[in-house]
Amino acid sequence: MPLSGVVEFVGREEELQNLHQLLQENNQVAVAAIAGMGGIGKTELALQYAIQQRETYNGGLCWLLAKTGDVGIQVVQFAKTQLDLKPPEDFDILAQVQYCWRRWRGGDVLLVLDDVSGYDEVKPYLQSLPSRFKVLMTTRQNLGRIPQLSLDVLEPQAALELLKSLLKEAPERIERELAIANQLCEWLGYLPLGVELVGRYLARKQDLSLTEILRRLENKRLDERSLSKSKSEADMTAQRGVLAAFELSWQELEDDDKQLGCLLSLFAAAPIPWKLVEQCLAEEDAEDLEEIRDYSLLNLHLLQRKGEGVYQLHPLLRQFFQYKCTALEKVEELKRSFCRVMVAVAKGIPDSPTLQQINDVTPATPHLAEVANNLIQYITDEDLPWVFIGNAQFYNGQGLYKQASPWYKQCLEVTKKRLGEEHPDVALSLNNLALLYHSQGRYSEAEPLYIQALALRRKLLGEEHPDVALSLNNLALLYYSQGRYSEAEPLYIQALALTRKLLGEEHPDVALSLNNLALLYYSQGRYSQAEPLSIQALALTRKLLGEEHPDVATSLNNLALLYDSQGKYSEAEPLYIQALDICERRLGVDHPNTVTVRENLAYLRDRLPPNPE
Incomplete structure (x- = not known):
């Protein structure tokens, strides 16, 4: 049985109770599996359970490391050395194990098989167990029908308490940077192994601030040495650092499994709608993808199901898969495919989204932001503005102008940098930012942008273009909002005439121009001129939309x-x-x-x- 180096065991009280209940439920043989991703604390939970329940199992505890060799041989060796049993040498190993079970010391026995990779490897030795034996296995896999206690990451407060317990010698370090401590736990995804390794590292490095260790983690990620197990940490239950723990699961994956894991790592650290994954791998068979998802990634606890059709990678596993992406042949193709799918999502967000449209697109927005912030180099010039416009329209359509503003600004900066100062998409970006300022009543900031957009469109597209008509209309609307009616009216009239000429009488932009001109006349008290325009705008909007x-x-x-x-x-x-x-x-x-x-x-x-x- 390993030694626990845990100073204070936190956040797993309910799991310990559930584990005991699972092990006691079956009158014959109860086999409970503690399953979870590497670093989740499976071995530590089993160890703490064994310590807390040692009086329950008066027949003793047998702790075996399933990965280190044949379990049957380990059972026989344990019985010889600890119980002074002498199974006949001429028996085969299975018969020797059964001999040991029958002659084991009296009382209830807890048999722990730590790090089981496959139930079939241990099943033959467990079938003849007397009912007084309770078997507890830890595993990174799903063991089928065996009762299972799946471990999740710690709750935020429990993760913070674990970090505090490792820095008990200097509690002021946590109190002094409490907000950073919470950010640190969040960055580590509340993974017990990550929190423990970083806490122990900080305990050794007494002059290192939490701010600095967080900065190093953000820069070096899984390569940061604080996430590796130091030789001095001999009392730690975990035998590996974070990277090494994840590597064990990676080695069990086939090439197609690895490809899917790497694709999922391109998405943001947020729940992922599975339909987006299928769209990224449209050439792959949907059932084959489901098999990989369910029997490889989910089975090894490398992926979590968050709801119907929604999955998520743990933040550190996401970084691990990104780390592995660099050696993947198809990684560039995967990135381009992911970006194409997200551009299509962005193009589907209308100027004035309905509540249902907002709800439908909400799960995709973190991943759209991920593309805009980290994968923009894989977006074609033609689609460049869309990832920013999609994000902006999502917020702007809800009246959340402050959240929309950074996206419109970023769109303008990126389009100028890649496409040059004189490009239609730069004019579009100027126009969109002006519209946002206009919506916020920031008229003095909006006006020069509208004027620049109109001038650039006239220069690049000519006088007779729908975008020029839209710029005329938007500038007129700004003047109207300021009460500058004499300046607004000729622009509205030009915009309406040009829209009708270019797009025909039945077009949403015509309805928009009719509506705006009607509002202008209404504001001037010219009701007889405003009414027919308002009625036409309403009829046309109903017909078209x-x-x-x-x-x-x-x-x-x-x-x-x-x-x-x-x-x-x-x-x-x-x-x-x-x-x-x-x-x-x-x-x-x-x-x-x-x-x-x-x-x-x-x-x-x-x-x-x-x-x-």
Whole structure:
């Protein structure tokens, strides 16, 4: 039995209770497996269980290392040396083991088989066990029908307590950098082995700050020496560092298994929708991928199932697979494929996403951000802006302008750097950033960007282009927002005429121009000119986008405002109600557009005369 070097065993109280229950449930022979990825603390939990329950097993404890040799031979050797048994030499090994079981010391016995790689290797020796024997196996694999206690990483507070226990000699180090200590545990993915190795390293390096060790880990990752087992740590239960622990599982994988693991490591450290994985490997058979996932990665606890169709790599395993990617022949192809899939996701996020569209795309957004931040070199020039625009529109469409802003800024910087100052995508990036500032009321910052975008589009695309019409419309909208109506009107008229000429009468951009011009006339009190334009915009939006589109709600709200301002309350109220219903269902009750319509309706109702009784 190994010696435990744990100063304070934390975070596994419930697992110890569950383990004892599992081992006691079967009246015949209970076989419980503690399964989990390398470094999760399987051996330590078994060891702590054996220590805590030593009085329960008055027949003794037999601890065998399954990986070091034939378990049968180990049982016989243990019986000879510890119990003074002498099985007949002319018996085969199985018969000798059975001889030992029958003559074992009286009382309940705990038999621990540490690090079992395959149940078939130990099964023959366990079939003839008397019922007083309880067998506990630790393994990185799923052992089929055997009752299993699967270990997860520590809870954040338990990980912090483990780190504190290793630095008890100088508790002020943790208190002084408590926020960094929590970040350190998070970076380690709350993996017990990682936290213990780093804690012990810090204990040896008394002048090393937590900030500095976190910086080193972020720079060197799994190569950081604090994640390796020092020769001086002889009292540690774990025999290996993090990298070496993961390497054991890697060696059991086939080439296709390794490829899938490396692909998964390209995704962000977040839950991964399996449908995205299938799209990345579209040429592979879907059932074959499932087999690799279920019988290799999941079976070896290299991957976790987080929900229906959703999986995730532990942060340190993700780094391990990335570490292995460098030697993989197809890694460049995998990266390009992953990026193509995420670009397609980005292109599917509309300017005004509905609540359902937001919910549908939310699981993919961390992985879209991963591409934008770390794999942009694998995006083609043609698709370059989309990963940034997709991220920005996801937040902008929810009215989360602060979260959208960095993506629009990054888009402008990256497109300029790769494509040069004079490129249509630079104009697009300028326009999008201006729109964001406009939405935030930052008009003085938006105006020069709109003007630059319009000038660049005219230069690159000519006067007659739909993008020029959009720039005219956006600049006019800015002037309108500032009350600069005389400057806005000619731009709106130009934009409407150009859009009709280039795109025809039935196009969403025509409806947008009609709506904006109507709002301008409304704001000037030119109701007779505004009304027919608002009605046309509403009819066209309904025809092109359907009754339930958020843009229909916008048109309904604008027409209602027009009637409201003229005192036509009975005509305005049902339009507000329709607009609010669409906004609440499609955008959510807290969306800025929803709030605006709700306030408009409430203001109208405050001015309605009371109903006669």
